[in-house]
Amino acid sequence: MKIVVAIKQVPEADKVAVNSETGTLIREGIESILNPFCEYALDMAVKIKDDDLDNSIEIIAISMGPPQAKMALLRCLELGADRAFLLSDSAFAGSDVWATALTLKEGIRKVVPKFDLIICGKQAIDGDTAQVPAELAENLGIPQIFYGVELKVEKKKIKVKKETENGFQIIETRMPALITISKGPSNIRRLPSMKNVIEARFKPLDIITADELEIDRAKLGLNGSYTQVIDIFAPPIKETGKIIDGSDPGKAADQMMAFLKKKQLIKFEVE
Amino acid sequence: MIIVSSNIISSIKVEFVPFNEIRKIHGSQIISSDYPAYLVDESKLEGNAEWLFFPKSEAEIISIIHFLREKRIPTYISAARTGIVGSCVPKSGSILSIEKMDKMLGLGFDETKGKYYCRLEPGIPLKVINDKMMKKEVEKVRELTPNAISRFLEEKKSYYYPMDPTEMSASISGTVATNASGAGTFKYGATRKWVKKIRIALSNGEILEIPRGKYYASNDGMFIVKQTDGTDLVCKIPSYEFNTDVKNAAGIYAKPNMDLIDLFIGSEGLFGVITEVEIWVIEKHPLISNVLFFNSEPDALNFVKLIRSNQIVSPEFIEYFCGGSLDLLRNVQNKNPAFLNMPQIPSKARSAIFFDLPYSEDNLVSYFEEIDGLANQCNTTLETSWSGYENREFLRFKHFRHALPETVNSIIAERKRQYPALHKLGTDISVPEENFSNMMQYYHSVLQEAALEYVIFGHIGDFHVHLNILPKNIEELELGQKFYEQFAKKAVEYDGSVSAEHGIGKIKIEFLKIMYNEKEIEQMRSTKIALDPLLMFNCGNIFEIQGDK
Numbered sequence: 001m002k003i004v005v006a007i008k009q010v011p012e013a014d015k016v017a018v019n020s021e022t023g024t025l026i027r028e029g030i031e032s033i034l035n036p037f038c039e040y041a042l043d044m045a046v047k048i049k050d051d052d053l054d055n056s057i058e059i060i061a062i063s064m065g066p067p068q069a070k071m072a073l074l075r076c077l078e079l080g081a082d083r084a085f086l087l088s089d090s091a092f093a094g095s096d097v098w099a100t101a102l103t104l105k106e107g108i109r110k111v112v113p114k115f116d117l118i119i120c121g122k123q124a125i126d127g128d129t130a131q132v133p134a135e136l137a138e139n140l141g142i143p144q145i146f147y148g149v150e151l152k153v154e155k156k157k158i159k160v161k162k163e164t165e166n167g168f169q170i171i172e173t174r175m176p177a178l179i180t181i182s183k184g185p186s187n188i189r190r191l192p193s194m195k196n197v198i199e200a201r202f203k204p205l206d207i208i209t210a211d212e213l214e215i216d217r218a219k220l221g222l223n224g225s226y227t228q229v230i231d232i233f234a235p236p237i238k239e240t241g242k243i244i245d246g247s248d249p250g251k252a253a254d255q256m257m258a259f260l261k262k263k264q265l266i267k268f269e270v271e
Numbered sequence: 272m273i274i275v276s277s278n279i280i281s282s283i284k285v286e287f288v289p290f291n292e293i294r295k296i297h298g299s300q301i302i303s304s305d306y307p308a309y310l311v312d313e314s315k316l317e318g319n320a321e322w323l324f325f326p327k328s329e330a331e332i333i334s335i336i337h338f339l340r341e342k343r344i345p346t347y348i349s350a351a352r353t354g355i356v357g358s359c360v361p362k363s364g365s366i367l368s369i370e371k372m373d374k375m376l377g378l379g380f381d382e383t384k385g386k387y388y389c390r391l392e393p394g395i396p397l398k399v400i401n402d403k404m405m406k407k408e409v410e411k412v413r414e415l416t417p418n419a420i421s422r423f424l425e426e427k428k429s430y431y432y433p434m435d436p437t438e439m440s441a442s443i444s445g446t447v448a449t450n451a452s453g454a455g456t457f458k459y460g461a462t463r464k465w466v467k468k469i470r471i472a473l474s475n476g477e478i479l480e481i482p483r484g485k486y487y488a489s490n491d492g493m494f495i496v497k498q499t500d501g502t503d504l505v506c507k508i509p510s511y512e513f514n515t516d517v518k519n520a521a522g523i524y525a526k527p528n529m530d531l532i533d534l535f536i537g538s539e540g541l542f543g544v545i546t547e548v549e550i551w552v553i554e555k556h557p558l559i560s561n562v563l564f565f566n567s568e569p570d571a572l573n574f575v576k577l578i579r580s581n582q583i584v585s586p587e588f589i590e591y592f593c594g595g596s597l598d599l600l601r602n603v604q605n606k607n608p609a610f611l612n613m614p615q616i617p618s619k620a621r622s623a624i625f626f627d628l629p630y631s632e633d634n635l636v637s638y639f640e641e642i643d644g645l646a647n648q649c650n651t652t653l654e655t656s657w658s659g660y661e662n663r664e665f666l667r668f669k670h671f672r673h674a675l676p677e678t679v680n681s682i683i684a685e686r687k688r689q690y691p692a693l694h695k696l697g698t699d700i701s702v703p704e705e706n707f708s709n710m711m712q713y714y715h716s717v718l719q720e721a722a723l724e725y726v727i728f729g730h731i732g733d734f735h736v737h738l739n740i741l742p743k744n745i746e747e748l749e750l751g752q753k754f755y756e757q758f759a760k761k762a763v764e765y766d767g768s769v770s771a772e773h774g775i776g777k778i779k780i781e782f783l784k785i786m787y788n789e790k791e792i793e794q795m796r797s798t799k800i801a802l803d804p805l806l807m808f809n810c811g812n813i814f815e816i817q818g819d820k
Contacts, residue, residue: 197559
């Protein structure tokens with residue numbers, strides 16, 4: 001059985017700020033990480049593999065991104081993927097969700113034509129669109145189940161416990177299928193051992209270019225994108241309160257009065 | 272090179288501001304009711320004071336000193352109050368809190384050494400220094416050498432100050448006054464090594480500017496301070512040689528022909544107020560954190576020996592967890608896995624070593640293969656380990672290390688409900704490498720025979736582990752105290768230190784007497800009196816002195 005885990009490298013979310021003048025993300029000094037939801041997806045794949053008594057499961061991690069996205073795939077290899085592919089080419093630059101899904105589809109078709117299952121994170125924490133997995137499944141013509149929290153493979157079928165607004169649903173589908181994951185099998189993120197770290201460096205990690213995918217260039221990158229990001233902006237920052245030093249109560253009261261008067265919050269004079 | 276005349280330094284007169292412009296609180300009642308935090312440090316020793324000053328500049332410090340001198344009021348220098356031996360806790364008189372002096376003043380580049388250095392106000396916290404260095408926030412700082420700032424801003428590399436005494440809210444002057452150290456001391460040494468220059472306000476109300484490498488003690492151990500009124504302060508350093516063979520923060524530093532700057536570093540504020548500090552900063556390189564588990568303590572100790580002498584791998588630090596420590600953390604993990612936020616600790620592990628290594632994809636495999644070889648010699652494999660190199664993982668490893676003392680503290684806090692006088696007994700003992708294994712065996716045999724609960728963890732790379740005894744009642748506390756003294760005596764027999772990093776402060780004075788004889792302590796007193804004849808600064812730190820008992 002072959003499980004494909006499609007992943008994305010993202011900037012560590014809580015540290016990203018938006019440059020108010022240019023409207024672009026300030027990524028300087030921000031570390032790139034494996035998208036946490038993608039890590040959940042990988043953990044699900046590893047759990048299925050660990051539970052498989054026949055030891056016949058292969059986990060293949062795949063991503064589209066710049067050369068440095070290799071580090072996110074390396075992390076997948078440390079955490080249990082058997083091999084990895086990075087679709088990387090300047091022709092892919094500027095891809096929107098549609099062009100990304102198309103590129104991933106061709107990538108998967110080329111390198112894992114006989115896959116059984118694709119597992120993705122429910123969304124990436126940078127763009128938050130959650131559209132690529134759905135478009136990928138649609139392009140591949142396979143069933144898709146979103147927001148999975150538990151998976152169980154039974155012969156050629158997969159049973160998924162998925163989150164809904166009101167609770168959970170259990171849905172079964174035939175494989176091949178695509179599942180997105182909103183919660184990992186454990187609340188504690190795994191850590192690789194030093195042995196896993198070394199072994200990952202010896203597992204195959206191949207770079208696939210646009211030429212190798214044999215897709216019409218017009219369908220790739222910016223050319224193949226139906227949507228474009230016009231503007232990115234941060235929500236307005238809430239004004240912080242002012243703390244008045246109270247070590248001298250007289251002075252503190254004067255400052256407080258001056259502030260209240262300036263804001264026209266009081267209209268009478270205090271003797 | 273020793274220049275005979277270089278033991279003479281002139282103190283400088285500086286401007287001072289009218290005393291009434293300085294922010295201050297007067298009255299012991301108001302201080303204890305409204306400013307109680309200034310009367311304690313992390314040791315929880317409590318003091319009292321009549322005055323509390325918040326100077327904003329060196330000139331204000333000088334004004335305060337003139338006032339205190341005139342009124343004969345002693346003072347206790349206070350900064351971030353993160354110490355754990357009561358050094359900043361006032362016995363009486365006044366508190367001089369330098370916390371408002373928290374700016375980075377300048378940045379320079381030393382062409383000869385090829386290194387950057389920062390000039391800092393004394394109250395700046397270490398965390399702020401590193402944030403400014405990492406984010407290159409140097410817009411408002413003065414350029415100390417031509418083009419230093421533009422050069423710094425153009426650098427693609429990140430820089431930082433490598434001293435990490437765990438508590439990064441500590442102030443720079445507090446860490447200089449205590450010669451602070453931490454896990455990273457294994458690779459980077461203690462604070463002393465990183466101080467380029469200091470300015471000190473003496474009790475005469477004048478300033479000493481002391482760069483490293485300019486003033487050395489004469490062959491007969493003398494320094495002479497030429498005061499602006501034409502008189503001299505003649506200071507003789509103690510004749511003992513400070514033990515630097517082990518990590519050591521006990522007593523006044525003294526060496527033949529020592530650099531004057533070293534007399535002030537680690538002196539716990541006995542000689543004056545630090546008003547400015549210059550420190551070296553270095554390039555930050557990527558790291559990989561690792562925890563390797565072992566089946567026994569001897570295996571872990573053997574690994575430490577092997578990795579310390581290894582020529583290929585060079586850890587940033589080497590930290591230890593004993594079997595009891597791992598049991599304590601397993602309990603935490605069972606009750607509240609999210610608190611520890613780490614994978615399950617391997618069930619058979621009876622000790623662990625935590626170490627960071629420099630990380631690059633070019634050297635990673637060769638380093639780990641080397642470690643694998645060492646691990647095999649110590650009956651373990653790299654399978655029973657954790658490893659991580661992303662920032663978010665570093666935080667997890669760091670938390671794992673700190674979770675242990677936090678857990679000990681919470682257990683003691685729980686037991687205090689029944690026995691309010693109960694407290695943790697935490698040692699700070701270091702011994703030389705050749706005696707370390709014997710010292711560990713001694714700890715185990717004494718404590719196991721007495722059936723006391725304890726954990727051992729910490730800076731094993733420097734042969735400086737923290738033994739924490741967790742008494743369950745007052746009898747066990749008293750027994751533990753007796754053992755603590757016994758361990759300190761054994762450490763001194765083994766040429767170790769009774770206080771490797773915490774300092775002596777006010778709460779470990781009795782331990783100092785195990786390490787130094789009365790004559791040596793008297794020499795420390797003489798040095799203190801020579802530089803602070805009116806006994807104005809931090810009296811009662813390190814040793815008792817007339818009038819402060």
